[in-house]
Amino acid sequence: MNSTPGDTGISHYENFPVASLLCPAHLRAPIAAIYHFARTADDLADEGTASAADRLKALADYRQQLRRAALPQPAGASAADPRWTPVFDALRQAIAAHQLPVQLLHDLLDAFVQDIEKTRDRAGYATEAELRDYCRRSANPIGRLLLHLYGVTGAQALGQSDAICTALQLINFWQDPGVDIPRGRYYFTEAAKTAHGVNDADLLALRQTPQVTAMLAQCVREARATMAQGAALVHAVPGRAGWELRLVVQGGLRILDKIEALHFATLQQRPGLRKWDFALMAWRALWM
Secondary structure, rough: OOOOOOOOOOOOOOOOOOOOOOOOOHHHHHHHHHHHHHHHHHHHHHHOOOOOOHHHHHHHHHHHHHHHHHHOOOOOOOOOOHHHHHHHHHHHHHHHHOOOOHHHHHHHHHHHHHHHHHHHOOOOOOHHHHHHHHHHHHHHHHHHHHHHHOOOOOOHHHHHHHHHHHHHHHHHHHOOHHHHHOOOOOOOOOOHHHOOOOHHHHHHHOOHHHHHHHHHHHHHHHHHHHHHHHHHHHHHHHHHHHHHHHHHHHHHHHHHHHHHHHOOOOHHHOOOOOOHHHHHHHHHHHOO
């Protein structure tokens, strides 16, 4: 719109572990089911050359399949729409076996719909609160679904998970403006642009003016502070998953380091992680 960030950076669904070696065997199937549900919806919203109207229709059909998957089904029953039978067969089993909170899956679809509509209308976000409300639906559900599977349900842990997931989403935005803006995705808020005196024409032309640099620096500081609000969650998630979460957090923070090293010039360059970064991330994870 994931696993820990890869050598080219982090993207929307590469921010959570997908049936990795650190994941307990009994949770690999439901985690994979959630991932494939989200990945397929993301592709419907973002891949190919379909019109906005066609994308919205496909997501409406997809949502109807989600509603059916949440209902009790006779043994051997399958999703009615053959386009996504494997996705919803697996998701139905995960919902039934683990009582997944289905509203979180609907929240993800709401975010994809919003992406399509915003891109269609060449629209952005007015305030930081509005942008973070988008993150609440586009990113935070993944963390909450994973915590549900791990049996972590406390209000503090959920809030920390939201902070980590929102931070990862924001980091993705500030890593990729040079990619997003030409595609009609505008994540710098009107309030931030006004505060820093940023001209829309400069953003559209991908000009890295001092005003743009100052705005990006502030965005990076806020993303780092948000990650710090959630980082203690790594001590509440049990077993190997807690270690995987440490790497996810450190991956996001390392991308912020890379943005800073570029002097925030991400309209011109996209920072990414290299092999040696993972050794540094692992070392830092040990000391969290």
